[in-house]
Amino acid sequence: MDAFSYLSVLLSVILGLAITQVLQGYRALALNRRRVTLYWPSLAWSITLMMMVAQHWWASFGLASRADW
Numbered sequence: 001m002d003a004f005s006y007l008s009v010l011l012s013v014i015l016g017l018a019i020t021q022v023l024q025g026y027r028a029l030a031l032n033r034r035r036v037t038l039y040w041p042s043l044a045w046s047i048t049l050m051m052m053v054a055q056h057w058w059a060s061f062g063l064a065s066r067a068d069w
Contacts, residue, residue, distance in 0.1 A: 004064050015053050
């Protein structure tokens with residue numbers, strides 16, 4: 001395996017953990033929807049964060065052709 005393969009696996013694990021944290025927050029919000037008031041900036045930030053993680057993961061495959069790591 002080359003260096004990109006090792007780094008992409010590590011990056012995917014870290015980004016997967018970030019997505020898990022955000023989804024667990026959505027779950028907690030759904031379970032406690034009667035007691036919790038929805039604050040739209042927090043929801044917008046979590047959606048933006050999910051899009052940023054997905055874009056970062058997708059853009060990392062553009063680095064596969066680099067020879068120097």
